[in-house]
Amino acid sequence: MSDLAIRASSLGKRYRIGALTRQMSMRERLTHAMKAPVRWLGPGDAATAPRDFWALRDVSLEVRQGETLGLIGRNGAGKSTLLKILSRVTQPTIGHAEIHGRVGSLLEVGTGFHPELTGRENTYLNGAILGMGKKEIDRKFDEIVAFAEVENFIDTPLKHYSTGMQMRLAFAVAAHLEPETLLVDEVLAVGDMAFQKKCLGKMNEVASGGRTIIFVSHQMNQIRRLCEKAIWLDAGTIRQAGLTAEILGAYESATLAGGSSERRLNNAPHVKARFVNWEIVEPKTSSPNVLDTPGPVVLRFVVEVASPIRHTHHSIGLYDPDRRLLWGTAREHFQVNVGIHQFIYHLPDLPVKPGAYSWRVTLYDGEEPIDIWEAVPDLLVATKPVTHWLDEWAGILNIPSEFQVLPFETERVTQERQ
């Protein structure tokens, strides 16, 4: 028995723009059909001719059992289409896929909820729609209601629930689905913050329970926390697939930094000096531009010097994906002789949140610029996020914190002041 959960080969999905669009009336369709022969004969009318649009093209992937896979990419990259094909909501135009075991899909929370029905009735209905049998729901009912924290309202029609309560119940039902493979689309972005945290915790629990999960999210930290591997979809095809840290780094540096990551070439014959590469010396990691553990960092920048520099001025800057300068420092009044040198930096810590960053290093001789290098490759920080679980509240630093609640002893404080 193979331990493959999902195997997809050359999946493709074509939509016709201008032909079978949504809600086309019969009149439109008839006039369209009438015009068709003319279009076939004539040179074609670009405005009315159906254009093929491949929402997904030649996507092949294999997911082993128990693996968590994140799908990332811009809007319209085909993430949702792929999820819809794997969950069988829509059929692929070409290609095949096999899924071993029961598949549950969470493309939306609360699918099929009806406002007139009570919480209890909706739990059964939604459970059935998600693929649970009546007995299974009977068994998990109390757990679901407790998770959603709606015990007191379970026999009240759903229309009297607050949005938050509805979302909680919806997620609770979905979270108790126990298929071998779970397809999840951005559903964690619901409810209040406390509940989001609870949902994320539940997802973690599901993921660590050996279930196969394919997860789509725009919240990169969620992907980082939940997924071991990631696939970057771009314009309907797989641009890159691999370990999450690697893929997210590449994705972030390409999309957020504006895609200008071409290596500077300074091959001018009479350069005095130039930076040739950089790497992380400590800690030792999988690749020299990936930082995956917190703590002291040693960086090395290699400089090739062709003629001596007398009044050296050297600066370094760390930029985040949005090209904001996070940190910068400079050294001056030192000499560098001909040869290959290394500039070493010792940092006690580099506590920035996971993502793709870039260095900018400069070298001047007095006022004369010798080399200004937007270092490649990017610095990929792949440490475990220890900040707020929502990206928008996580900030830019990844600093672990300890938290305590202690009684505040006012009397003693007052006494000490006296």
Next chain:
Amino acid sequence: MGATPVQTALAVEHREVPVVRIGPRRGLLALDFGELWVYRELLYFFVWRDIKVRYKQTAIGAAWAVLQPVMTMLVFSLFFGKLARIPSQGLPYPIFYYSALLPWMYFAAAMQSATTIIVDQQRVITKIYFPRVVLPIASVLSGLLDFAISFAVLLAMMAYYRMLPTRAVIWLPAFVLLAVLTALGVGLWLSALNALYRDVRYVVPFLVQFWMFASPVAYPSSLVPEKWRWLYGLNPMAGVIEGFRWALTGHGQPPGAPLIASSAAVLILVFSGLIYFRAMEGTIADVV
């Protein structure tokens, strides 16, 4: 000696892992009845929801199931019966009309709700997979509760007129089944078409009206000239209504050749509907 740990593990792990295969649409005739069986509980829940929702927000609830056919029966008895003097096969007008309105109203309502079900449920359809055919089946089945309630009234009316069902009553379930299948056949076609062309929704009320006059609801089929009877028989509801009336009261013509034509028409309708629906199923989420 007990089993070794390895053997125990194998015993626990050994179970059939279902494999879902995804690909472009297979042959037209690939009706997956096995899958439908797997989803029978969902069918039950959809029927249950339809019924719950229908009666929840109405002030008099199930009384509507009775009120509609009773009022129509009174109007028909007055205008078609007392004023137009349409022959009633020797039955009291209220019985004559009510026994026809029962299967007719069931059929009309089931067909109308099946037509819009795919569009009504588009949010579910675009988010979750299940065999789509469950939806029209559920809307056709959920109408049977109204039918049963108004049927009880018919029995009360017969008691009032001191009528007893004849032995032909054993055929009654067959005619009900025929009505269900007719509604399903038409519903399959119309629901899939309505997902593509929203015009269908506006066509259906006319269809219901015309179809009623093409069925022996307001008049007995004996009024139809003999030479057109075969054509008339192709309308499955003609067979259903005449048969229903006959099975219950023993009045009218026992079903014969027209019924065979009706049944054949229903089978063709249901199978072509299933094939068309199935062909649409794979892409229905893209177009609805």
